[in-house]
Amino acid sequence: MSVSNNRDSFGSKFGIIAAAAGSAVGLGNIWKFPYITGQNGGGAFLLIYLLFVFLLGIPVMISEFSIGRRGQRNVFGSFKAISPGTPWYFVGIMGVVAAFVILSFYSAVAGWTLEYIVKSVTIGFGNQSTQQLGDAFQNFLVHPIRPIIWQLVFMTITAYIVIGGIKNGIEKYSKFLMPLLVFFLLVLCVRSITLPNASKGLAFLFKPDFSKVTIKTVLFAMGQAFFSLSLGMGALITYASYFRKTDNLGRTALNVSLADTFIAVLAGVVIFPAVFAFNIEPTAGPSLVFITLPEIFSHIPMGNLFGLIFFILLAVAALTSTVSVLEVVVAYFSEELRINRLKATILASVSISVLGVLASLSFGPLSDIKLSGKTIFDMLDFLASNILLPLGGMLIVIFVGWYLNKSTLFDEVSNGGELKAGYFPIYRFIVRFIAPLAIAAIFIYSVFYGSL
Numbered sequence: 001m002s003v004s005n006n007r008d009s010f011g012s013k014f015g016i017i018a019a020a021a022g023s024a025v026g027l028g029n030i031w032k033f034p035y036i037t038g039q040n041g042g043g044a045f046l047l048i049y050l051l052f053v054f055l056l057g058i059p060v061m062i063s064e065f066s067i068g069r070r071g072q073r074n075v076f077g078s079f080k081a082i083s084p085g086t087p088w089y090f091v092g093i094m095g096v097v098a099a100f101v102i103l104s105f106y107s108a109v110a111g112w113t114l115e116y117i118v119k120s121v122t123i124g125f126g127n128q129s130t131q132q133l134g135d136a137f138q139n140f141l142v143h144p145i146r147p148i149i150w151q152l153v154f155m156t157i158t159a160y161i162v163i164g165g166i167k168n169g170i171e172k173y174s175k176f177l178m179p180l181l182v183f184f185l186l187v188l189c190v191r192s193i194t195l196p197n198a199s200k201g202l203a204f205l206f207k208p209d210f211s212k213v214t215i216k217t218v219l220f221a222m223g224q225a226f227f228s229l230s231l232g233m234g235a236l237i238t239y240a241s242y243f244r245k246t247d248n249l250g251r252t253a254l255n256v257s258l259a260d261t262f263i264a265v266l267a268g269v270v271i272f273p274a275v276f277a278f279n280i281e282p283t284a285g286p287s288l289v290f291i292t293l294p295e296i297f298s299h300i301p302m303g304n305l306f307g308l309i310f311f312i313l314l315a316v317a318a319l320t321s322t323v324s325v326l327e328v329v330v331a332y333f334s335e336e337l338r339i340n341r342l343k344a345t346i347l348a349s350v351s352i353s354v355l356g357v358l359a360s361l362s363f364g365p366l367s368d369i370k371l372s373g374k375t376i377f378d379m380l381d382f383l384a385s386n387i388l389l390p391l392g393g394m395l396i397v398i399f400v401g402w403y404l405n406k407s408t409l410f411d412e413v414s415n416g417g418e419l420k421a422g423y424f425p426i427y428r429f430i431v432r433f434i435a436p437l438a439i440a441a442i443f444i445y446s447v448f449y450g451s452l
């Protein structure tokens with residue numbers, strides 16, 4: 001019997017949006033977006049980022065949806081089903097490799113959020129200096145066991161949801177967790193914009209200062225759009241293989257991208273007013289969330305409660321993303337090795353955790369292992385974000401734009417002619433010409449000029 005006959009599927013439109021937006025909304029929005037925006041000039045970066053989301057992100061997302069729904073298999077199997085006898089399945093293998101790599105370092109950071117949830121309810125952040133908060137973060141990072149335990153706890157929760165399948169696992173939890181995330185984010189927004197000097201932070205985020213824009217800013221914005229929208233490795237190809245034939249791919253891509261962008265901007269609205277209210281540098285970088293924010297929580301009334309809400313929010317955002325990355329590997333193992341979901345999930349999460357532990361340890365005991373100046377963690381991040389995702393994204397648009405014929409592609413995005421899909425000519429022009437060239441530009445840049 002063919003695997004596609006008895007495949008699980010999503011049960012509702014809201015479930016699809018919640019799961020796909022859950023994949024997109026993650027550490028990339030709440031941890032990475034604010035600090036990259038802070039380091040790249042604020043409003044001007046935001047504007048360029050928005051341009052990439054709409055011009056490139058949405059077309060690439062529609063392409064991934066089309067491949068997955070047409071293929072009705074995991075990322076590797078979908079390419080094989082659509083283009084039998086060609087080597088395009090290689091793009092699927094790259095996707096599975098990228099999933100391994102991303103999950104190994106992403107789960108490390110996701111684990112840190114659990115440490116900080118516990119911290120907010122136990123010792124709290126009250127009256128510690130920046131130095132103390134920084135040292136506490138550093139001591140935790142280099143600890144040989146603590147970060148690993150949290151990482152494994154996070155992987156176990158991820159695996160638990162994935163074992164439940166699509167309708168009774170991923171969809172069920174996304175439908176509950178995503179509204180919770182939006183609610184927490186709104187609570188924090190209100191708290192932040194009512195702080196003194198909040199308007200300075202909002203001006204930093206929304207007033208474009210184009211004197212700060214360089215070619216690097218543009219390329220950073222493009223890389224961030226890919227990572228944030230979960231593009232280039234088949235997470236959305238895999239999810240779309242569980243969509244129904246009546247689901248509107250164009251509209252879903254638009255909604256998911258809008259939700260992802262809205263949440264990234266809201267995260268900026270939470271963070272920048274707070275940063276300016278306490279005269280902290282907005283360019284603090286990756287430590288913005290784990291050192292700077294605790295400093296803010298230590299100063300405001302009910303800071304521990306707001307800290308708790310913030311770190312739960314971060315954990316929830318990370319969880320719906322790790323679930324989507326693990327599903328790429330689980331779908332691949334279960335369909336290609338023909339093993340059941342439980343076995344596939346155990347196999348995938350245990351093997352990813354082995355690599356993940358190495359990523360965690362590279363902050364402490366393994367910090368001396370370096371390749372061209374990068375620790376294991378940095379190497380995995382670099383390999384995924386700067387090589388595998390852009391390359392995967394480029395091959396995906398080339399596949400859809402040049403390999404698939406026009407009528408097949410139209411058939412897929414229009415649900416066999418049921419929908420008008422009036423955007424089709426522009427969409428196809430972008431995936432044939434603009435997207436491959438633009439992505440090739442970041443790819444070449446990141447290979448030659450280092451990390452994005």
Ligand code: PFF
Nearest residue numbers: 024026027028227228230235
């Ligand atoms: N989009 C996620 C984030 O912004 O945190 C990260 C991610 C998830 C990247 C799934 C790639 C992926 F396939």
